[in-house]
Amino acid sequence: MKLSRKSLTRRRHARIRRKVFGTPERPRLSIYRSNQHIYAQVIDDTRQHTLAAASTLESELRQAHASATQEASAKVGQLVAERALQQGISRVVFDRGGKIYHGRIAALANAARDAGLNF
Template sequence: MARETRATKRNRKHSRVRRKVFGTAERPRLCIYKSLNHIYAQVIDDSKGETLASASTLSPEIREDVGGKKDMAAARIVGQLVAEKANAKGIKRVVFDRGGFPYHGRVAAFADAARENGLEF
């Protein structure tokens, strides 16, 4: 039997999380994904299936701010941007979907920055 890859293990963890975490109009889901080079975040209303706000290290608003920064600093900048975009749409409370990643490092830095900028979760 073949060994599980790191990505397969993360996907299994993510599916376990997704069984419990569901975004509604009153409390949408803040979903995060991180690759080796970038971090992506979306605020999603699962009942309608639409993305309400999104941000990433590739977003044009912060692209030059993120350039040359280390991973933790970039995660904080993305967390701040997604919180500002959500607040602009009147979203204060969200449920956090860590995407199967451990709550540590870049994920924790992102979450802390989002909390500091007005999101509750």
């Protein structure tokens, strides 16, 4: 039986989430990538609370980039890192959301690292 790409992604994400858990000292940087957009959240899993977030749906990024390219993903990474640093968060654990660390996911992660997040 051949599994769909979506179900394989869900399996990978479940496997990752068994190991990756965000604490108040080191929250989880969670990435969701759709075909058109990319979303990033810094989450404290103990309180189930989002501390910082950014996406390509925001007006400032939407005007500059029509779709979620690697450039747009890098801007989202930079923006979420700036917002996390304003909250006093500098160390996070990275949750790639079951996607392969390549392309837009890698661009976002590298931009967040360059902006000051440690993971």
